[in-house]
Amino acid sequence: MSITSENRSLRPGRWLLVACTVTLAVFLQGCAALMVYHPPPANLEDRVEIPRMPGVRAWGDVYSESLEKSAIESIRQEKAANHGKLEPVVYGLALSGGGGDGAFGAGLLCGWTEAGTRPRFKLVTGVSTGALIAPFAFLGKAYDARLKEAYTTISDRDIYKAHKPLAIILSLANVRPLPSMASTRPLAELLKKLIDDQMIQEIAREHLKGRRLLVGTTQMDAQRLVIWNMGAIAASGDPRAPELFRKILLASASIPAAFPPQYITVEAGGQKFEEMHSDGGVMAEVMLYENALKPFSMEQHLLNIAPRSRKLYLIRNQQALPEWQYVKPQLKYIASRGIDSLLKSQGLGDLYRLYVYAQRDEFDYNLAFIPADFQAEHTSEFDTAYMNKLFDLAYNLARSGYKWHKYPPGFSPSTKATRESQRPDKGAPAKD
Secondary structure, eight states: OOSOOSSGGGTTTOHHHHHHHHHHHHHGGGOOOSSOOOOOOGGGGGGOBBTTBTTSEEETTSOOHHHHHHHHHHHHHHHHHTTTOOOSEEEEEEEOOOGGGHHHHHHHHHHHHHHTOOOOOSEEEEETHHHHHHHHHHHOGGGHHHHHHHHHSOOGGGTOEEOOHHHHHHHHTTSSOOSSSEEOHHHHHHHHHHSOHHHHHHHHHHHTTTOEEEEEEEETTTTEEEEEEHHHHHTTOOTTHHHHHHHHHHHHTOOTTTSOOEEEEEEETTEEEEEEEEEGGGTOSSOOOHHHHHHHHTHHHHHOOOOOEEEEEEEEEEEOSOOOOOOOSSHHHHHHHHHHHHHHHHHHHHHHHHHHHHHHTTOEEEEEEEOTTOOOOOSSTTOHHHHHHHHHHHHHHHHTTOOOBSSOTTOOOOOHHHHHHHSTTSSSOOOO
């Protein structure tokens, strides 16, 4: 996500973030802390829990006992909900970040429904704008209309309200510190409307049938990815669950410095602390890492059941191939292009990493991303006209039978036939 952009070369539009970071670095020695809060110390990191909601969060970079327990529990719940039987295929869906380009994922899901081939996902994960799509994808076609509304009727004013330049200057001068360039209060209000308490209750019911919804955020002090078991939060019965549910979604979509972080109350070592959470895309553009994927791939070992087919679908709400763009020889444009390139490279690396995990754990790999020939112009990150064009493109692609990519961009597996044809002697026995 970004606050604004002047042309397509600024997207995903992070020049304000870059400008803010550079300026903060210049003024660093003269600035005090933006606010006083108490994060859990490093020695208590692995003991952090949400009060009265144990096991709903896990670190995304290490083995998670809570995720494994949830995976085992999900099999039992699935059998109970299906008269002792398991579905023949396990379907997983991972949704990436991408700001307004989330209209691609929204359109693809709605068109997939229209095609009549959209599966019921056992596992759905989301990061950033993918986290906002994930609850709708999890609940299925009954929420397609609301998902379409979310990505075809909104504009920038529904997502953020930029602080006035004077307020930012005063913040840099340490007169009135601000945590970001803009407020996301409009997005918080939008989430209350789109993801209401009834929807969260439906997510809880699906969780109790053995399905799982996971969302990623970045814990800023620890510099680590956190995986949230959103269905477990919804099903906790805690009266604070709806508020926490929406706060996590807001945090996952909050780019540091551009948008304010969200502070989540936690417990560790018998004490209460506050964790600072921001955009999950800081750590992963798409989330389905080993400790989220592996427990579901090991079900036959965990519960001594017969193996079943597994299919993984990845929706990247961005283009995947390099995009040529003229870059003006000015600081903000050069910096913006550098950040955009870094983020694209990280996102592509995630697709390769997940491909490796899918191969290891025998998941059929299926990838979708915005076609390279889609070049619609727009004036801001959440340009309504642009998002409608992208939604319609993806909808029509899916409705007519989307051809999923079987490998990460630029990757072509070497087959035995290919290796044989490339041998210098073309048929002589290979030598060790």
